[in-house]
Amino acid sequence: MQRLMEKMGLLALHRIDPETAHGLAIKALRAGLAPAPGPITSPRLRTRVAGIEMPNPIGLAAGFDKNATVITQLSNAGFGFIEVGAATPHPQPGNPRPRLFRLTQDRAAINRFGFNNDGMGAICARLADAERSIPVGLNLGANKTSPDRAHDFAQVMEAARDHVDFATVNVSSPNTEKLRDLQGKAALAALLEGVMEVRGVTPVFLKIAPDLTDAEIADVAEVASDAGVAAIIATNTTLSREGLQSPHATEAGGLSGAPLFDRSTHVLAQLSTLTDIPLIGVGGIASAADAYAKICAGAAAVQIYTALVFGGISMVGDIARGLDDLLAQDGFATVAEAVGTKRSDWL
Numbered sequence: 001m002q003r004l005m006e007k008m009g010l011l012a013l014h015r016i017d018p019e020t021a022h023g024l025a026i027k028a029l030r031a032g033l034a035p036a037p038g039p040i041t042s043p044r045l046r047t048r049v050a051g052i053e054m055p056n057p058i059g060l061a062a063g064f065d066k067n068a069t070v071i072t073q074l075s076n077a078g079f080g081f082i083e084v085g086a087a088t089p090h091p092q093p094g095n096p097r098p099r100l101f102r103l104t105q106d107r108a109a110i111n112r113f114g115f116n117n118d119g120m121g122a123i124c125a126r127l128a129d130a131e132r133s134i135p136v137g138l139n140l141g142a143n144k145t146s147p148d149r150a151h152d153f154a155q156v157m158e159a160a161r162d163h164v165d166f167a168t169v170n171v172s173s174p175n176t177e178k179l180r181d182l183q184g185k186a187a188l189a190a191l192l193e194g195v196m197e198v199r200g201v202t203p204v205f206l207k208i209a210p211d212l213t214d215a216e217i218a219d220v221a222e223v224a225s226d227a228g229v230a231a232i233i234a235t236n237t238t239l240s241r242e243g244l245q246s247p248h249a250t251e252a253g254g255l256s257g258a259p260l261f262d263r264s265t266h267v268l269a270q271l272s273t274l275t276d277i278p279l280i281g282v283g284g285i286a287s288a289a290d291a292y293a294k295i296c297a298g299a300a301a302v303q304i305y306t307a308l309v310f311g312g313i314s315m316v317g318d319i320a321r322g323l324d325d326l327l328a329q330d331g332f333a334t335v336a337e338a339v340g341t342k343r344s345d346w347l
Contacts, residue, residue: 002035006312018100018109018309026065029073034313036076039134040320044327047080047335049278049300050203050230052135052165056080056320057301057335058291061282062139062168062207063111064305067118071130078316081134083303084123086141086170089155091119095175099253102309103246107286108257109306110248111237112175115141120159127163135165137205140195144176150187154194161202169195172209172236174254183208185219192227203230210235210264210283217267221274231278233303234271235264238283257306260284265297269346272298286311288322295323295335296342 009028013021028034041055048054060074060082068084075082094116101110117123127138140156142149157167169192171182182191195204206229208220224232237254244259261284268281281299285291286307294302307315332338 003314006035006314010310010312014102014104017098018102019097022100026070029070032073034073034077035317036073037078037317038076039080040078040317042324044324044332044334045080045320047301049280050166050205052081052203054080054135054301056323057295058316058320058323059083059280059301059303061303061305062086062170064308066116068123068126068130071126071132071136075132075134075136077313078320079134080301080320081137081165083137083139083168084127085117085139086115086173087117087120087123087138087156087160088115088141088143089120089146089152090143091122092116092143101248101251101253103244103248103257105245106249106257106259107307107310108244108246108255108259109309110251110253110255112251112253114144114175115173117141120156124159124163127160137166137168138164139168139170139207141170141173142176142179149179149182150191150194153191154198157195157204158198161198161200164202166203166205166230167199168205168207168233170207170236172207174209174237174239183212183216183220185223188220189223189227192223192229196227205229205231205233205280207233207236208267210238210260210267211240212267214270217270218274221271224277225275229277231280231300232271232275233280233282234268235260235283238263256283258284258286261290265294266346268294268299269297269343272340272343273347285319288319288326291319291323292326292338295338296340297346298340298343300336300339
């Protein structure tokens with residue numbers, strides 16, 4: 001019955017503006033209308049990434065719960081870990097609407113939100129008060145009008161460090177002008193140095209774009225290693241529009257969902273040949289087979305988001321349980337045993 005209700009709810013949400021629909025989905029979660037099986041786990045699924053114990057390796061990517069308002073509910077939705085935000089030092093409205101587009105034919109989305117959020121003060125207060133049963137991280141961002149974006153990242157890190165299990169430096173969003181310039185070797189090294197100085201003992205992750213050249217990927221691996229980054233999230237949204245069929249394909253912004261799967265998995269596999277830093281695979285995951293492919297390409301854990309728009313929150317449990325079965329079929333006793341075992345398929 002709950003699956004039927006979820007399916008009917010998704011059909012209704014797909015008839016309205018995507019951003020309004022997302023807001024209603026958050027309200028439904030807050031009201032307790034979503035599946036709440038609790039963290040799904042097994043001896044095979046339990047994993048450890050960057051020193052963080054997770055009941056399973058299926059995470060929620062940043063951007064779904066931008067303002068950390070449904071942490072408790074998401075903690076009970078089956079995930080092994082979640083990431084909220086991005087948070088910037090000061091509240092900001094983001095870019096003008098419309099700024100989110102549903103590409104149904106492509107099982108994808110394009111967004112150009114521009115880090116709309118309530119600011120680090122409000123978000124960190126919610127993080128401090130939230131009840132959670134799984135690791136929770138915060139995506140760090142910079143204000144659009146900031147004269148010193150590197151300093152913004154350090155500010156949010158310092159404010160959040162006692163309230164999160166990890167924090168992610170996000171220099172890979174395409175929706176804040178010149179933000180991706182911070183992925184350059186010198187700029188990234190300086191930015192990470194500032195964040196690491198104030199992190200306390202909180203692990204710092206780095207989220208990168210899928211649109212980097214081979215040389216840029218190598219630079220990222222080197223800088224991340226030198227800085228002591230605990231994990232790399234590969235990848236954020238893409239600016240590519242190759243092969244899209246949907247009417248909104250030409251909208252500006254970052255593309256996420258199924259069309260990103262191959263490119264993001266290639267970057268993931270490539271990175272895994274260049275560094276021993278744990279990798280978190282993101283981009284186009286919509287099934288247990290997709291999650292397993294990312295792990296076999298080199299990911300220690302994965303994150304999902306856009307697929308939930310089309311499949312609903314109950315798919316989290318389906319993916320976790322399906323991944324357990326796939327690992328068992330191939331004779332793996334743990335997630336870690338499978339990491340990188342089919343890397344060559346993606347190089």
